[in-house]
Amino acid sequence: xxxxxxxxxxxxxxxxxxxxxxxxxxxxxxxxxxxxxxxxxxxxxxxxxxxxxxxxxxxxxxxxxxxxxxxxxxxxxxxxxxxxxxxxxxxxxxxxxxxxxxxxxxxxxxxxxxxxxxxxxxxxxxxxxxxxxxxxxxxxxxxxxxxxxxxxxxxxxxxxxxxxxxxxxxxxxxxxxxxxxxxxxxxxxxxxxxxxxxxxxxxxxxxxxxxxxxxxx
Amino acid sequence: xxxxxxxxxxxxxxxxxxxxxxxxxxxxxxxxxxxxxxxxxxxxxxxxxxxxxxxxxxxxxxxxxxxxxxxxxxxxxxxxxxxxxxxxxxxxxxxxxxxxxxxxxxxxxxxxxxxxxxxxxxxxxxxxxxxxxxxxxxxxxxxxxxxxxxxxxxxxxxxxxxxxxxxxxxxxxxxxxxxxxxxxxxxxxxxxxxxxxxxxxxxxxxxxxxxxxxxxxxxxxxxxxxxxxxxxxxxxxxxxxxxxxxxxxxxxxxxxxxxxxxxxxxxxxxxxxxxxxxxxxxxxxxxxxxxxxxxxxxxxxxxxxxxxxxxxxxxxxxxxxxxxxxxxxxxxxxxxxxxxxxxxxxxxxxxxxxxxxxxxxxxxxxxxxxxxxxxxxxxxxxxxxxxxxxxxxxxxxxxxxxxxxxxxxxxxxxxxxxxxxxxxxxxxxxxxxxxxxxxxxxxxxxxxxxxxxxxxxxxxxxxxxxxxxxxxxxxxxxxxxxxxxxxxxxxxxxxxx
Numbered sequence: 001x002x003x004x005x006x007x008x009x010x011x012x013x014x015x016x017x018x019x020x021x022x023x024x025x026x027x028x029x030x031x032x033x034x035x036x037x038x039x040x041x042x043x044x045x046x047x048x049x050x051x052x053x054x055x056x057x058x059x060x061x062x063x064x065x066x067x068x069x070x071x072x073x074x075x076x077x078x079x080x081x082x083x084x085x086x087x088x089x090x091x092x093x094x095x096x097x098x099x100x101x102x103x104x105x106x107x108x109x110x111x112x113x114x115x116x117x118x119x120x121x122x123x124x125x126x127x128x129x130x131x132x133x134x135x136x137x138x139x140x141x142x143x144x145x146x147x148x149x150x151x152x153x154x155x156x157x158x159x160x161x162x163x164x165x166x167x168x169x170x171x172x173x174x175x176x177x178x179x180x181x182x183x184x185x186x187x188x189x190x191x192x193x194x195x196x197x198x199x200x201x202x203x204x205x206x207x208x209x210x211x212x213x214x215x216x217x
Numbered sequence: 218x219x220x221x222x223x224x225x226x227x228x229x230x231x232x233x234x235x236x237x238x239x240x241x242x243x244x245x246x247x248x249x250x251x252x253x254x255x256x257x258x259x260x261x262x263x264x265x266x267x268x269x270x271x272x273x274x275x276x277x278x279x280x281x282x283x284x285x286x287x288x289x290x291x292x293x294x295x296x297x298x299x300x301x302x303x304x305x306x307x308x309x310x311x312x313x314x315x316x317x318x319x320x321x322x323x324x325x326x327x328x329x330x331x332x333x334x335x336x337x338x339x340x341x342x343x344x345x346x347x348x349x350x351x352x353x354x355x356x357x358x359x360x361x362x363x364x365x366x367x368x369x370x371x372x373x374x375x376x377x378x379x380x381x382x383x384x385x386x387x388x389x390x391x392x393x394x395x396x397x398x399x400x401x402x403x404x405x406x407x408x409x410x411x412x413x414x415x416x417x418x419x420x421x422x423x424x425x426x427x428x429x430x431x432x433x434x435x436x437x438x439x440x441x442x443x444x445x446x447x448x449x450x451x452x453x454x455x456x457x458x459x460x461x462x463x464x465x466x467x468x469x470x471x472x473x474x475x476x477x478x479x480x481x482x483x484x485x486x487x488x489x490x491x492x493x494x495x496x497x498x499x500x501x502x503x504x505x506x507x508x509x510x511x512x513x514x515x516x517x518x519x520x521x522x523x524x525x526x527x528x529x530x531x532x533x534x535x536x537x538x539x540x541x542x543x544x545x546x547x548x549x550x551x552x553x554x555x556x557x558x559x560x561x562x563x564x565x566x567x568x569x570x571x572x573x574x575x576x577x578x579x580x581x582x583x584x585x586x587x588x589x590x591x592x593x594x595x596x597x598x599x600x601x602x603x604x605x606x607x608x609x610x611x612x613x614x615x616x617x618x619x620x621x622x623x624x625x626x627x628x629x630x631x632x633x634x635x636x637x638x639x640x641x642x643x644x645x646x647x648x649x650x651x652x653x654x655x656x657x658x659x660x661x662x663x664x665x666x667x668x669x670x671x672x673x674x675x676x677x678x679x680x681x682x683x684x685x686x687x688x689x690x691x692x693x694x695x696x697x698x699x700x701x702x703x704x705x706x707x708x709x710x711x712x713x714x
Contacts, residue, residue: 059606095521
């Protein structure tokens with residue numbers, strides 16, 4: 001299904017991105033490009049604009065400047081079928097069980113093979129026995145594991161994760177780091193945010209540092 | 218430690234009161250509230266002055282009052298499933314687990330609720346004091362304090378029924394219920410407080426209230442009821458959900474205001490510790506992984522309907538059946554009802570023409586039927602589905618959300634169609650009307666973010682669907698209505714929202 005544009009264009013190109021919220025400038029002239037097979041770690045102090053940048057990149061916040069995903073505008077259907085986004089607070093369907101989440105998500109992204117792969121991730125995270133339960137009764141960490149499994153199981157070319165390590169136990173953090181590296185080795189691109197110092201070396205990630213809405217060189 | 222609670226309450230209650238006063242002042246305006254209160258007082262005074270004594274007073278209400286008050290207390294048998302007063306999340310974690318006497322932690326909220334019950338009783342008592350002399354020829358000056366005490370006793374009794382499994386509490390709730398019911402029927406008991414001018418009638422309600430309050434106080438001497446904390450947390454979440462929906466609605470964020478039915482049902486199941494809190498009670502088979510998107514969304518919508526509690530499911534079926542019947546009747550189905558159709562056929566047009574021969578009265582009948590269909594549609598469209606960053610076309614979403622409801626309409630229309638023996642033309646008119654309403658409701662609710670359960674979306678969908686009938690009937694060409702409805706259906710299918 002790869003098109004010429006996919007093979008030529010970079011997975012993510014952000015050009016002079018500006019975001020204003022409530023009259024206040026949150027991001028100013030942010031530009032960067034991510035290549036295929038790259039893991040990028042977005043770091044910065046609280047309030048630097050990391051989550052805002054991520055939300056603008058996926059098209060959930062109004063912005064000026066360009067965001068191109070595989071050469072296509074970020075809000076278009078083609079772009080949306082190329083990336084998966086998992087916010088810091090897991091966005092789940094509270095009326096569906098874990099197993100139903102897996103199937104539902106696989107169908108929405110048109111990737112039947114993601115069904116088995118997501119179940120594999122849930123098994124790695126130790127959630128197999130919870131497949132028939134609603135996520136609403138689960139802990140923060142378990143909900144995070146479900147959200148990450150849904151994102152990673154899809155194996156889309158671009159994976160965007162906001163604070164994915166929050167709430168995870170140590171073993172799960174290591175599994176996630178290994179999974180993200182594996183994703184990059186397979187040619188996928190990963191953009192994530194995080195606070196932990198060791199993440200940069202653990203993920204062998206490129207560092208994107210945000211400070212007061214500006215991307216540091 | 219109890220002094221710490223007093224200190225905390227003094228600080229937080231005063232601050233909360235101050236913040237509330239400011240918020241009400243800004244959001245509504247205290248002068249506006251005073252103005253409204255002034256008018257209410259005027260209306261009440263005018264109403265009371267309009268009361269004229271009956272020439273022949275009605276019969277003594279003693280028996281009715283006795284039975285009513287006795288049932289009021291015997292109703293405590295049904296109480297005790299959820300706490301009548303709760304602590305919020307902050308107090309539960311700060312005070313609930315601290316070495317603080319439970320009563321000390323709960324006292325403020327308990328007394329506020331008891332005070333509210335007393336106020337309600339006093340208002341009802343005042344009303345009784347005002348209407349009893351002219352209507353029944355009896356003077357009851359002590360009804361307000363008496364009913365206030367009765368309501369406090371009842372509230373305390375409901376707490377005792379809830380706290381029955383706590384150490385040291387067991388039978389007190391039943392005692393309050395039975396003593397209350399007994400006092401309601403004995404001389405100089407509770408009923409007499411509403412029929413006698415003597416202050417002696419206050420003795421029975423006062424004793425009952427003191428007894429119930431004392432027992433309630435003692436029930437919180439050392440232990441919390443076993444499920445109090447977990448139920449308080451769930452009730453706090455439900456309250457927060459309602460508040461968020463209200464505030465989001467007021468602020469215009471209507472998408473946020475739409476209720477998350479699944480989450481609410483799960484919380485209610487958790488509140489009563491019934492199946493459904495952690496796992497669904499029933500499920501539909503999963504759709505294949507290679508199914509199209511609309512089928513997955515339709516499956517989710519159908520699952521939401523399938524997992525409803527029996528009463529809510531029965532309501533959904535009933536309103537759908539009613540709406541389906543209305544759609545058929547306004548589309549000429551009334552003609553099959555013999556004389557009824559004969560009466561209705563005097564309108565513009567003839568049988569089989571919407572807006573012409575409807576039993577509900579022409580184009581206006583179509584509008585009413587469309588409103589009913591929209592109301593049913595709001596139940597059948599299931600949970601909202603925000604496309605967000607998902608690679609899902611709006612058309613897939615609409616098809617998925619509308620299909621289960623449309624199929625249910627079709628199934629429930631079969632017996633109506635069979636009974637009335639309507640023709641293909643009438644059926645086509647009814648089907649297009651239903652589909653136009655459902656599509657318009659789904660599209661408008663998703664586009665505007667208002668949620669299908671809001672009246673605004675339902676009214677817009679109903680007006681849009683009834684537009685061909687309203688306009689073409691007015692222009693005297695009712696024969697074109699079905700064609701116009703089909704055209705509108707095609708336009709709606711193409712709307713990229």
